[in-house]
Amino acid sequence: MKGVLLVNLGSPDSTSTKDVKKYLGEFLMDERVIDVPYFLRWILVKGIILNFRPKKSAKAYKKIWWDEGSPLIVLSERLQEKIQHKEDIPVALAMRYGNPSIKSGLQELKDKGVTDVLIVPLYPQFAMATTETILVLAEELRQKHFPEMRFTDIPAFYHKEEYIKVLANSIKDYLADKEWDKIMFSYHGVPERHIRKSDVTKSHCNPSDQNFICCKTKSEAHQFCYKHQCYETTRQVVEYLDLKPEQYFTTFQSRLGNDPWLQPYTDKTIEKFAENGVENLAVVTPAFVSDCLETLEEIAMEGGEEFVEAGGKNFYAIPCLNDNNDWVDVMVSWIDEWKNN
Template sequence: MSKQGVILLNLGSPDSTEVSDVRKYLREFLMDGRVLDAPYPIRWFLVNCLILPTRPRESAEAYSEVWLDEGSPLIVTSRQQQAALAEKIDIPVGLGMRYGNPSTPDALKELLDQGVDDLFIIPMYPHYAMSSYETAVVALMDAAREMKPDLKTTLLPPFYQEPGYIDAMVERAMPSLKDGDFDKLVFSFHGIPQRHLVKGDPSHSHCLTTHDCCNTCHPAHATCYRHQCAMTVEKFVAAAKIPKDKYMITFQSRLGREPWLHPYTDKALEQLPKDGHKKVKVMCPAFTADCLETLEEIAMRGRESFLESGGEAFEQIPCLNELPAFIDFLASKVKDWQNGAYETAHATPPAYVAQK
């Protein structure tokens, strides 16, 4: 008889705020061909000669602003999510990070050592992107092929418009939104290069070819990050009854000089007060756990930039974290899997060809 298990996957974090640990983490992260998808020699030069000489110290300072006594906010919250889900279901729950610790191979080994031979994979990314959802899943599959080639695996698809996910976000946000005392609700998603959208379009003829490509039905939407972000917002504002003139979508955390998805969050936060929007609230739906990008980039630097530009009130609405409604949603997906809702053939996502 098979033994079932669940694994949660997320991005990861340095082991500490020491520059050496941050440098190690950034090297692993940026050398991933699904993050920087340039040919290996170019990627190696960019990372080792242009980024790592200065970026680790800057990032270490940023991490130190949000670091908890227990460690990285992302890891601490992810452990809490893991524990909360384990209380809801009667099978083992593992936690693996794509970069850093606890590593995906180590998390998989712990589950295999417990006898797990039927694994449900939950990427903690609501939206599909090659630099997040895909790379985390591919890394797990690589580890599984090496450790247990006959492991039965089933993958939870992106849940960007699942009612349970949307309802949990509404529940999280409503204490901040119910009085309507804000000029603009900003949905800030993690950015990706525009090139990634085109690369992920199986037809190579839809994404970014027209102004409303995300609203035109097309098979590319199955792996289109921008479309899925837009659908999350559409479902949320309908459920929360947010007027169209009171919200906007932006993208944060860009790297380098090439075009990324826009409008850019930092530029928007500088412009909003000038346009008369003095009270702003920000949500980050691409993140299911608060981390450096939400706590430091948005809640600290974003707030400072907004206020310096003439803003009067700024609030970053927390991510779902260990919100019971979100944990209940994850538990419901596990039960759906146990009832046969997902086919094991869905275990490998449509992978893009990463430059080696």
């Protein structure tokens, strides 16, 4: 019997400092998030970050928390419910970090008689700290607890025509009645070394190249290159919306530590745009399909405040696809394609 496991990032169980600390500990101790030797990672996370970060993050979560719970969890549940309504096979939901866990999601499918699982990482672009860590953990769990199961996964869909169309139309619809000067495509940031580590050729990717020569040069490295996939998403959406070069810009957000991360940085670019006379800025976050702390607090709230304080007028945070009905239909079509093969 076939079944589907949708997997998103995850969230603390509540906004309490204790729950946030537990969540951050699981997240930051992942070797594909902070990719340094275990001992150094333990010192950095357990000895330093978890002594101050949870309290600050808990305050941020409180700013965006809904009555129903974590926005990311609630929106993921809505997506899962809509997909399940259109599917005749079990569709379960899991989070890479926190609850519901990937193990519990697989157990739910097993209890329903599922042996053939389609794993759907809810990330358009491939990255070590997103898609890869989900698939690696799922396989570890399969070998240890679910040896009778077979796994298939949906690869990064950053360039799929149907996804681009839904994303582009969501941007167009949101801005239809708004005056805007520029659209910023803000992607989750990753350290430059992650790009190099994911380069299967070990020679093609140059993440610090601001001219994007490697990203524009055809290579098998693009299959796992987060930077290329982000810029390709932007390129295809821009082409679909027929935007001019001066109407859009691509940036990266949420850096941690002193190592070089993908640039240009979102926060610095927001301020620069305002200081240079951009009055009406729209920001879309295509690295996520569900709104979360990063989109709701870091972009919509902090980014909006930074823009206005630097002289901007109107700041528009475009919602993620969430449980958009057209997006649901795309997901269902991918599941059906797999299911019927």
